[in-house]
Amino acid sequence: MAVIGNDGLVGTALLMGGAVTTNSRAVVQSAGHGFRIRARVLQAAVENDAPLRSLMLRYVQSLFTEVSQSAVCNRFHSVDQQVCRLLLTCMDRWASNRLSLTHERMSSLLGVRREGVTGASGNLAAVGLISYRRGCVTVLNRAGLEARVCECYDVVRTEVDRLLPIKPRFEIASSRGAAIRLAN
Numbered sequence: 001m002a003v004i005g006n007d008g009l010v011g012t013a014l015l016m017g018g019a020v021t022t023n024s025r026a027v028v029q030s031a032g033h034g035f036r037i038r039a040r041v042l043q044a045a046v047e048n049d050a051p052l053r054s055l056m057l058r059y060v061q062s063l064f065t066e067v068s069q070s071a072v073c074n075r076f077h078s079v080d081q082q083v084c085r086l087l088l089t090c091m092d093r094w095a096s097n098r099l100s101l102t103h104e105r106m107s108s109l110l111g112v113r114r115e116g117v118t119g120a121s122g123n124l125a126a127v128g129l130i131s132y133r134r135g136c137v138t139v140l141n142r143a144g145l146e147a148r149v150c151e152c153y154d155v156v157r158t159e160v161d162r163l164l165p166i167k168p169r170f171e172i173a174s175s176r177g178a179a180i181r182l183a184n
Contacts, residue, residue: 002066003086003109005093006032007164012060014039015046029090029100058163065159073152079116080123084149086110087130087139092157097139124148 004010010026028034046053066089073082086106090099103121107114121137124130129144130137139145146153 002063002070003089003093004063005090006095007093007160008059008063011039011042012056012063014043015056015060029105032094055164062156062160062163066156069152069156073150074111077150077152078120079110079112080120080148081150081152082110082112083117083120083124084145085153087137088142088145088149088153089156091139091142097142099137099139100135101137102135 004026046056070085073085077085083106086101086109087099090101091097103114103117106121107117110117121130121132124145125132127144129141129148130139132138
């Protein structure tokens with residue numbers, strides 16, 4: 001399980017030589033824009049453009065780090081810490097302190113009972129770190145969440161910053177001419 005925002009992509013199996021279809025599923029959590037590109041066009045671009053290939057492989061490594069660290073966190077840390085990690089990660093990916101997340105969705109993402117998320121959210125709200133209203137979590141005190149989160153958040157954040165220190169911009173040509181270019 002990973003949170004993918006304006007810094008990432010779904011379908012990384014294609015970059016690793018996998019099939020077009022996989023057993024994975026992507027769920028859109030927040031409004032915004034996304035781009036879709038044909039698998040063969042992306043594969044050709046990655047194959048022919050060394051900087052793009054390097055960037056994509058570094059992104060896949062950062063995604064593997066997030067998934068594996070999340071598994072460790074979900075096994076060893078409290079639900080309160082896991083909720084803090086999830087909220088901070090979502091804020092990083094969505095660049096907002098208002099997050100469209102229900103307790104049901106958070107419990108699904110974390111693999112815990114909904115009641116656990118409700119309790120953890122209540123604890124965080126009671127100390128003024130978040131507010132929650134009808135499927136919308138607003139983070140009121142990011143520094144407070146960072147003080148309560150386990151080390152898993154920092155492990156992933158440090159690795160993402162190391163692998164992807166500069167947020168790239170892409171130029172995508174028309175689907176007919178289909179080209180991707182990494183812009184500096």
